[in-house]
Amino acid sequence: MGRYVVRRLAGASLTLVAISFVVFLSLNVLPGDPARLVVGLEASPELYQKVRAELGLDRPWILRYLSWIGGVFQGDLGKSLHYRRPVGELVGSALAVSFPLAGLALLLALALAFPLGATAARRAGSAFDVLVMGLSQVGLAVPEFWLGFLLILLFSLKLGTLPAGGFPGWEKGLSPLIHLLLPAFSLAIPRGAYLARMVRSSLLSTLQEAYIAVARSKGVPERWVLFKHALRPALIPVVTSAGIVFGRLLAGAIVVENLFYIPGLGRLVLTAVLARDIPLVQGLVLVAAGAILLVNLGADLSYGLLDPRIRYT
Amino acid sequence: MRNLSLRIGTFLCVITAAAAVVGSWWTPYDPLHPETEAAYAPPSASHPFGTDWFGRDVLSRVLAASPVGMRIAAAGVLAGCAAGMVLGVLSALSGGLWGEAVGGILNGVLSFPPLLLALLLVTVFGPGEGSVILAVGLFNMPYFGRIVRAEILKLRDREFVEAARACGAGGLRITLVHLLPNALGPLVVQMTSAFGFALLSEAALSYLGLGTQPPFPSWGRMLKEAQTYIALAPWTAIFPGLALVLAVLGFNLLGDGLQSRLDPRLRHRKP
Numbered sequence: 356m357g358r359y360v361v362r363r364l365a366g367a368s369l370t371l372v373a374i375s376f377v378v379f380l381s382l383n384v385l386p387g388d389p390a391r392l393v394v395g396l397e398a399s400p401e402l403y404q405k406v407r408a409e410l411g412l413d414r415p416w417i418l419r420y421l422s423w424i425g426g427v428f429q430g431d432l433g434k435s436l437h438y439r440r441p442v443g444e445l446v447g448s449a450l451a452v453s454f455p456l457a458g459l460a461l462l463l464a465l466a467l468a469f470p471l472g473a474t475a476a477r478r479a480g481s482a483f484d485v486l487v488m489g490l491s492q493v494g495l496a497v498p499e500f501w502l503g504f505l506l507i508l509l510f511s512l513k514l515g516t517l518p519a520g521g522f523p524g525w526e527k528g529l530s531p532l533i534h535l536l537l538p539a540f541s542l543a544i545p546r547g548a549y550l551a552r553m554v555r556s557s558l559l560s561t562l563q564e565a566y567i568a569v570a571r572s573k574g575v576p577e578r579w580v581l582f583k584h585a586l587r588p589a590l591i592p593v594v595t596s597a598g599i600v601f602g603r604l605l606a607g608a609i610v611v612e613n614l615f616y617i618p619g620l621g622r623l624v625l626t627a628v629l630a631r632d633i634p635l636v637q638g639l640v641l642v643a644a645g646a647i648l649l650v651n652l653g654a655d656l657s658y659g660l661l662d663p664r665i666r667y668t
Numbered sequence: 669m670r671n672l673s674l675r676i677g678t679f680l681c682v683i684t685a686a687a688a689v690v691g692s693w694w695t696p697y698d699p700l701h702p703e704t705e706a707a708y709a710p711p712s713a714s715h716p717f718g719t720d721w722f723g724r725d726v727l728s729r730v731l732a733a734s735p736v737g738m739r740i741a742a743a744g745v746l747a748g749c750a751a752g753m754v755l756g757v758l759s760a761l762s763g764g765l766w767g768e769a770v771g772g773i774l775n776g777v778l779s780f781p782p783l784l785l786a787l788l789l790v791t792v793f794g795p796g797e798g799s800v801i802l803a804v805g806l807f808n809m810p811y812f813g814r815i816v817r818a819e820i821l822k823l824r825d826r827e828f829v830e831a832a833r834a835c836g837a838g839g840l841r842i843t844l845v846h847l848l849p850n851a852l853g854p855l856v857v858q859m860t861s862a863f864g865f866a867l868l869s870e871a872a873l874s875y876l877g878l879g880t881q882p883p884f885p886s887w888g889r890m891l892k893e894a895q896t897y898i899a900l901a902p903w904t905a906i907f908p909g910l911a912l913v914l915a916v917l918g919f920n921l922l923g924d925g926l927q928s929r930l931d932p933r934l935r936h937r938k939p
Contacts, residue, residue: 381792496917498868500875501909512899607781610872628787636791647779
């Protein structure tokens with residue numbers, strides 16, 4: 356197990372280096388002049404020269420890449436051109452909002468997916484099953500920002516019970532969590548629908564296994580068969596998907612964070628892209644990729660807990 | 669139940685396609701022309717979806733926006749399918765390091781947040797239709813690649829391939845004529861579902877101001893603009909969103925229905 360983790364971490368680091376190279380190349384080499392990208396076409400020659408020097412463009416790109424990635428290994432992600440602050444600091448404070456938001460959204464999604472998906476699988480073909488699967492299709496089709504819009508309309512404007520946006524920061528204990536409720540819910544509906552379908556199909560195929568038939572023929576009560584024998588191994592694909600969902604949520608809640616004015620990674624990404632803040636975009640993509648790789652590793656490690664037949668070598 | 673998906677899906681897709689065809693030729697009012705005296709009118713007989721803050725007819729704008737979204741989604745999905753097929757064939761036929769590398773690229777793209785990928789492309793190529801098509805193509809590529817790869821790996825040792833080889837067919841001919849057509853069913857299913865997601869992505873990018881540019885209406889940007897008038901004219905956001913939901917739902921259901929139709933194992937599976 357220890358060796359497995361070390362090998363996976365080494366693989367993940369290599370992947371990260373590859374990603375950093377591709378991202379650096381596409382932002383700095385492919386389209387031509389990154390300084391022109393940053394300042395725009397109308398900028399004065401002085402400003403252009405200043406930005407060029409700041410980006411270190413007087414050196415060959417391979418040296419620039421090496422000095423950037425060298426800094427990354429020492430925990431220095433560079434400095435944002437737009438905010439004039441270290442990228443690491445900006446990403447850290449955005450992550451402090453995006454991480455709980457993604458967690459809350461995933462929790463809500465799973466809370467929807469499990470009871471609905473499991474019940475639909477147990478009563479496959481019933482009216483309940485058809486209803487849940489139909490609703491999940493609608494959930495998958497609803498764009499997050501439209502859902503968020505409807506939620507604001509209902510809970511903030513009509514009922515006035517929940518804040519429509521903004522985030523006050525973590526200074527006041529856990530009370531700011533209420534600001535994350537509507538955004539988390541808008542994110543949770545489509546993902547919950549996806550995971551509910553996953554729970555149902557995974558559970559259905561597990562229930563066709565021979566050992567389930569053995570358990571049933573021994574006279575094990577159906578509820579016990581479902582929870583004790585079928586659920587744990589059926590969870591494996593669900594955990595994989597939940598991991599991917601969580602990883603994607605961290606830096607992928609771009610639209611919802613913008614709708615609700617949540618100062619998370621998604622909002623930071625959009626600002627960075629619109630301001631053509633190349634160091635910040637680079638840093639954000641690298642952090643997002645690292646987070647995704649870690650979450651996927653965590654999901655893979657949980658398989659051993661779920662299914663005792665799985666061993667890591 | 670599966671037949672139900674196919675039926676409802678076909679129905680919604682026909683409506684969506686019809687709206688796109690109508691929208692590119694005719695709309696009840698000029699979707700770009702403001703009539704200030706009619707601003708903020710709620711839905712009524714003369715304006716079934718109401719009017720917006722400039723007095724533009726929302727129904728006309730929803731109709732005019734539909735061919736734009738469909739065109740971008742179709743181009744993106746086709747590009748993704750083509751690229752995925754090439755990569756899938758490459759990774760299936762060239763084993764060893766090459767195959768591993770292509771597989772790695774496909775999986776890497778797959779685990780990345782699609783919108784983040786799209787934003788990266790926008791940074792490089794600038795906002796607009798081309799970037800959105802490229803982004804949609806890129807994050808759809810792995811799905812098509814995996815289907816093609818799996819199908820080829822499954823079939824390449826079968827007798828009919830050996831027979832073709834015995835007749836003197838080369839590797840390329842075997843791949844294109846004998847192997848690839850078998851993947852057609854799953855590819856069509858994937859294209860249908862991918863189309864729904866492509867519509868959603870186009871709307872999301874236009875919502876962020878990075879997709880379809882003004883003055884052309886798009887469902888995503890209509891929602892963005894409506895956000896400011898959320899309390900005064902909620903219908904300006906409700907109807908474009910509803911159109912989007914019905915279109916995406918239609919393609920998702922159609923994909924689902926087609927899948928169970930094309931895969932006999934799914935059709936006869938007793939739950």
